[in-house]
Amino acid sequence: MFNSSMILAILPEILLLLLGLLILILDIVLKGKDGRNLGWVAAGGLLFILVLNVFLAKPTMPTDVFGGMIRYDMLGYVFKMLFIFGAMLTSLFMMDSEKLGNRGESYILLLVATIGMNLMASATDLIMLYLAIETTSIPMYILAGFMRDDKKSTEAGLKYLLFGAMASTVMLYGFSLIFGFTGTTALGAISGFSLPLALGVIVLILVGIAFKISLAPFHFWAPDVYEGAPTPITGFLSTASKAAGFAVLMRLFIGLFPPASAYAPSWTLIMAVLATITMTVGNVVALSQSNIKRMLAYSSIAHAGYALVGVVSLSELGVGSVTFYLIAYVLTNLAAFGIIAAFSKVTGSEKISDFAGMSRRNSGLALAMLVAFLSLTGMPPFGGFVAKVFVFAAAVKADMVWLAIVGILNSIVGLYYYLTVLKVVYLHRMEGENEEAHPIPLSRPYAIALSVLSAGILLIGIIFGPWFNIASSAAAGLF
Template identity: 40%
Template sequence: MSLTPSQWAALLPLLLPAFGACLVVLMSLDKDQATAKWIRGAMYGTALLAVAGSFWYLTELWNTGAQPSFFQLHMDRLAQFTGIFVVVAAALTILQSWDHFHQEGWVKGETLSLLLFSVTGMMLFASTTHFVALFLGLELFSIPLYALVGTVRARSESAEGGMKYFLTGAVASSCFLMGGVLIYGMSGTFDLAAAATALRTQGLALDPVVLVGAALMLLGFLFKVSAVPFHQWTPDAYEASPHPIAGFMSVATKGVAFIALLRVFPGSFAPLGAVGAKMQTVVAVLAVATLVLGNLTALVQSNVKRMLAYSSISHAGYLLLGFVAGTPAAYTGVLFYLVIYLAMNMGAFGLLTAFGLVGEHTTFEDLRGLGWKRPAMGFAAAVFMLSLAGIPPLGGFYGKYMIFRELVGTGHVGLAILGVLASLVSAYYYLRLLVALFLQAPSAEAERLASDRPAVHAPLAGAAVLVCAVIVLAGGFLQYALSDGFAKRAIVEGLGLIR
């Protein structure tokens, strides 16, 4: 079968990472110790070229305005936004992982290959409304992540965290599959947009089977975004993962799940207005629970990665509030916030690698005084923590502001007030990290252990962290260009919610 140029244009952004993953696997077969160093460099170079090629092609599609399709794959504005989002996260992960795995002594080609396959699955998941393709994309990006959580087999907690993530993920995937099957059984089509139209025409929008199917599909999405009560896997999986993988999971998985949720519920299920209203009530309750539990639990954490994990849960609550508002401007705010969140969280996890805190349980005690020893990293940490707390004029503030403004405009004033109060609570544990970096001196025992360790050199991880800091700062000062010129166009031309 010959493909047209337009069909190739729809496929290439996905094929490049998949092809790169296959090449990395072949390279990793070389076990000759004499060439190991060069092979490792070639593997990382190949992975970076794969995501760079996909990024270049996606930006070309964006600049030319082309929105090609291939069967059920729609490389529209929203899909292009998703692809750029994912490959940027993957590139930052690859840069950080070079230093991380060399510090930990665990450089394996399959890690990069699994990462690239996950990138392919994420782009597929957010680029279709056909249920079969959605489920294939879900599994293609989830299964590699289960393995990546436990990739460092020398650490006992890796296997435990990977198994917990796998078991809970399998349950969520099963629920998502059953929900799609119920929708298909009632409508007779796997295309969710066509299914919604058919159900409305037949008067089945409020049929109990349809409601159960929609609820089960929603459950699958909520698991991926770490919303309460489907969040239990998050702190264990993040703690067990290498720092770059935890950062990638916290931003890419959450971002892709939210974008796919946008495409399915406000997009494809728009004809089922009554279902959407019921789902909005459920999402509002879960958003409140996610904000409260995520922030309160993060307050009592002594482990930095677990604090960041519960922080990630709380940010899912802020993003869910955008779905409660339900306006195109709120969805634009969700996409803008995801861009800033990518930089904030990738940078926060990257700091641990840049500081050399690898292969151990990092506590706030371990961070004491490091802000003065590495001032550039200390400055970046201040940018990330203040932005995560929603302090103006950084990008995190504007992301929350855009969502809260729409909540007030749609009459959800109480939820907006709750969101502001949650941000105030979160400031405590974010500032606690900065206090440790700049205002607390390391203990004598920590100083002795630090003097016994070899000096840490993590130039690539440090560079990735600084890039993230620049993005957060740019998001604060160029928020209108990013929101109107990038996020809003993805909503307008991708979902067609504004004409």
């Protein structure tokens, strides 16, 4: 029997589906005309969906709907708003991409992936969860390899598909073991694990989720895929897709093995080790990168390790800090990849050395890069600083001081390669060239998107209280 909660629980997905149908119709009608209009429709439609859901779809109390397949709560709501926001900014970045901006199917695939992420964040049944993961993954495989004439893009799409399919298969085997031994796929009804089964399930499921959020040693696909995929897609993949993986990780493991269970120490210890390895590998390997997209790929791996510190804390503060961290990270990394997209569109280069003199070629773009990279380093007063403070505080409160110290030391390592890029942008000069004679123009979509992201990074860094309260209310539903 349908009720208002059932409709509101999937209102974002319904509206995203309708927007996708509208773009499909417009793509047919406007064939041969300026395809950038589709980008404005996608961005405007996503903004409308975002505003409408802010006023209409906010849950008052957690409710299981559709036979327990979906949970209508604040955790899912906050992540859905984050995914829609990320898709909106990504559609603006896609508009000026020669291979993406004029093709309606690219926007449709983006919307389908966003629907999948929304369902990932709210799924409370293993079958629904797996379907949601595949609904997200398949469009992202296609988008990563969307530029068929580019060898790097086709290689990225193929690698992402092959490794993703393998990881999904291992995770699905873990799900099948849960069903085989417990007779149910509903997270709330699963119980009665023996220790060997629990450890086996933890390892199998972690393989799939660790791939999704690029935790070491399952990170090997990320640098090649990030480098080869169209830059706007790389930005979306490194932010919204990673946030969706963390939403699944928190809901799944805290649901299956809550803090009071006998298995909580086992999976938190495994994840603490993974967090340590991930932070260290990501930061150390990033030091030697000359391609800025590969550098940000390893940076993204390191940030997955930082966020995992909050999950390991296994507390309301920990989950709230992870949620806040992901909000800051989505804003920051989207800005970073948007800047790279704007620069490489004009110069055709993604080498760090070629960013020399960018501050004189476009001071506004260089300022946005300063904001994004200082936030990634964890410098005040930017969002990344507050996010790291909360995550490390959660670890200290959970008596995992050693993990917080590892995170702080890794942040110091990360500071070096982020500041190296900023040094090239602001202090180095174009060899034998007058920078003012080689400007980097910004189109209106890029200017809008980067302005919003830069303002957002500063806003959540300076006025962080309301945003952390939202993150905390999202976390409360899991405990």
